[in-house]
Amino acid sequence: MQKVLPLLTLCFALLLSSFTLRPTADGYQVGDKAADFKLKNIDGKMVSLADNKTAKGYIVVFTCNTCPYAQAYESRIIALNQKYAPQGYPVVAINPNDPAVVPGDSYAAMQTKKYAFPYLQDESQQVAKTYGATRTPHLYVLTRRGNDFVVSYIGAIDDNSEDAKLVKTKYVENAMAEILAGKPATTNSTKAIGCSIKWKRA
Template sequence: MKKLLPFLAACLVLALSSFIVLRPAAEGYQVGDKAADFKLKNVDGKLVSLADNKAAKGYIVVFTCNTCPYAKAYEQRIIDLNTKYAAQGYPVVAINPNDPAVAPGDSFADMQKRAKDKKYAFPYLQDETQQVARQYGATRTPHLYVLTRQGQDFVVSYIGAIDDNSEDAKLVKTKYLENAMTDIIAGKPASVNSTKAIGCTIKWKRA
């Protein structure tokens, strides 16, 4: 029996770890969930956490990357969102979850170059272990999460798309994210708090 115990413990650990690894990415956060903080490396080499910016009322967290045509189509709109909402207390935090071994253009050096070329005025973080993307339930790039501060915590207030036309910003009819931000900044829950968009699958590490 005594010999059996360590064996059973080992089995349990193994079962739990496989559970974590195999847990599908689609679960993740729902609107209303508390978002866990993270510590990820920015393109300037420094580690960034949600807790760092004491003045932030919240964040617009964007899972995005260098390589996806949809991420590229939305890049300028993401830059513009930061310009508009950082001033109102909701800066953009961009996170690249792609495994550079699968998407070579998403290496840290490539991220640094992109951020510099496009003059990102917000952090562009590398989710090296892909833990943050899994925790949030991000499935594609771009995939947005608006977080609002409630005391010490950050609560998910909106998940989804920027707007309804990826190809041409001029033809957009509904700005989903901006509509949600208008509600959130007014202290109300977003009337549309979850939307879907086409994007590139996150390039998960190969098992």
């Protein structure tokens, strides 16, 4: 028995680790506390969520230069910042793609963009992994709670990627209307097609 117990403990530990070491944890769910990050903006400065003390929250978008869906949504992401930055929810765009896989998403290529909001490079891809981002664009609304930020919405921008004029449901704007009113979003999680994040090759 004395020999069996450590063995059992070991088996149990191995069993546990096989769960915890599963690749790509599911990332954040609505209601989770979002970890802050420190990523390099295209102007060379480091940006963290904590930097902007007046922000009531953020609209964090994992996006990139090259994905046709990211390109289709670029002007709509700019519009989200124009609408919600004055209301305390600026956009923070993060490019998680490995430039070794997609040269068009290199830091230099990112610098061709001129946005009124930060466009950060997630060089280690750790932020995308922590958030559970899988595609571009993939959007997260964060709401301030004291010094923390809580995930309030995850998902799509609207229901028609091809043509903004044909959009019937503006998912993120509907969620933002409720979040700004201090209420939880009725539809707080939506799905969208996008380009898979180009992870570093192991």
